[in-house]
Amino acid sequence: MLIKKYVNMKLNKYQEYISEKVIYDLILESKVVFSKKFINLLSMMDSNKLAKELLNLYSKDINVTQNYIDITDEKDAVSFTPDRKVQELTKDIPEIYTVVESGKYLTHGDANLPVFKRLGYEREGRENWAPDIGTVGVILSETLSKSTRNPGRIYVLFQEYNTENPRLAVLNKEALQLGGDVDEFRAIWTTARNPIKVGRLVRAILTVAKIPFTAKDIEDFTNQYKSTYDISKDAFKKFDIVSGSDIAYWYSADHYVPGGGTLNNSCMAHSDSNYFDIYSRNKQVKLVILYGDNGTLTPEGDFKSNKIKGRALLWELTMDGSPVTFMDRIYTVNDSDTDLFKEFAQQNGWWYKSRQSMEQDEDFTDGKTTKRALLVADLDKTDFDKYPYTDTLSFINTNDDTASNRAEDYNRVLRDTSGGWEDEDGNSYGDDYYDDDDY
Numbered sequence: 001m002l003i004k005k006y007v008n009m010k011l012n013k014y015q016e017y018i019s020e021k022v023i024y025d026l027i028l029e030s031k032v033v034f035s036k037k038f039i040n041l042l043s044m045m046d047s048n049k050l051a052k053e054l055l056n057l058y059s060k061d062i063n064v065t066q067n068y069i070d071i072t073d074e075k076d077a078v079s080f081t082p083d084r085k086v087q088e089l090t091k092d093i094p095e096i097y098t099v100v101e102s103g104k105y106l107t108h109g110d111a112n113l114p115v116f117k118r119l120g121y122e123r124e125g126r127e128n129w130a131p132d133i134g135t136v137g138v139i140l141s142e143t144l145s146k147s148t149r150n151p152g153r154i155y156v157l158f159q160e161y162n163t164e165n166p167r168l169a170v171l172n173k174e175a176l177q178l179g180g181d182v183d184e185f186r187a188i189w190t191t192a193r194n195p196i197k198v199g200r201l202v203r204a205i206l207t208v209a210k211i212p213f214t215a216k217d218i219e220d221f222t223n224q225y226k227s228t229y230d231i232s233k234d235a236f237k238k239f240d241i242v243s244g245s246d247i248a249y250w251y252s253a254d255h256y257v258p259g260g261g262t263l264n265n266s267c268m269a270h271s272d273s274n275y276f277d278i279y280s281r282n283k284q285v286k287l288v289i290l291y292g293d294n295g296t297l298t299p300e301g302d303f304k305s306n307k308i309k310g311r312a313l314l315w316e317l318t319m320d321g322s323p324v325t326f327m328d329r330i331y332t333v334n335d336s337d338t339d340l341f342k343e344f345a346q347q348n349g350w351w352y353k354s355r356q357s358m359e360q361d362e363d364f365t366d367g368k369t370t371k372r373a374l375l376v377a378d379l380d381k382t383d384f385d386k387y388p389y390t391d392t393l394s395f396i397n398t399n400d401d402t403a404s405n406r407a408e409d410y411n412r413v414l415r416d417t418s419g420g421w422e423d424e425d426g427n428s429y430g431d432d433y434y435d436d437d438d439y
Helices: 002-027 036-044 049-059 083-090 110-119 183-189 198-208 215-233 245-251 273-280 336-348
Strands: 077-080 097-099 136-144 154-160 168-172 176-178 194-197 239-242 285-291 308-319 322-327 351-353 375-378 395-397 402-404
Touching (some): 036 049, 036 215, 036 336, 049 198, 049 215, 077 198, 083 183, 110 154, 110 168, 194 198, 198 215, 245 273, 245 285, 245 308, 273 285, 285 336, 308 336
Antiparallel strands (some): 077 194, 097 136, 285 308, 308 322, 308 375, 375 402
């Protein structure tokens, strides 16, 4: 009996060795790529040293593997696509990158001409484009900085992907993340997926990367991963939809989780409550809010907090004549929560902006289809003394009480941060009107 138990134990150990060797061999083939959901989960584990190591491997684009690692429905497991299958799926498409940090672009100043020349970028006749977070594109060329102040910095010539007239920008490569949410890459996340215990995969990745760890480190990581997974799966409980005067209440910076991000830097964060009458006095407009982490569960099981870490307007309107629910531009403290808003929209069947920009005529998506369209909201009332700055439905017709994203039939444009507006002739109304690009 003892001999049989010993043999079984050795056999199990050998099988574990074979499994990890297979993973190790796969990892030798290419680079590590994580899904946004996996990255967001690791980011929540900010106190775990192995989670930090994994994120560091990814952001530095170290040549390890191209696993395309994603979370699964099992909290102790992840999945990956073997590199050989990835190569088959991506052989005819370029390597895609996503902008994950804004502001890391070079201006058209003369001091940057040497970098432009090395990259083959011609500034004359081009806009000095600053890509929004979430923009996907390809790298056309790259160069190492020769400045003694920025040793090791890499600048790239970044081109917008899959648009009719793609824009160009020169970016610090640190602003980019490998991978992107585009149709051509979605098959990688659904084809030939292989489940594996998260601890085993992490052990293999760290081994290849020659990062030291102990068995206790793997155990701690796995336990924290599972508990963080449970929290993340309940993240939708932190959403709420408010209307009426509650919209103005939650627009106030007094009720934001402290920090930065687009939420705390919003131009409407310190505006008077009457600026938001066009939202709060129209039943077709609501506000989606994401409560901060410090809150409580009500007896009914609802999560509540006195602070929010994200918001987005919610409109009942028509898209090219068909009634839809549209979630407007997303403002968050943490960039990772933007994806959570998108997932919440998809779960509810809402449309939302593909890029979180201030552009009115933007690409809209429901997570399956992406298109540009005419949005028209039929409102109860549009004639007010004050207005907010609006990102999308900026064109108002007070004669028929409509709001639209296109300048087809309007008499007021709501693009003023101080409560005013412009008419169709460009005349300004309201107090202290000014044009502010820094929102």
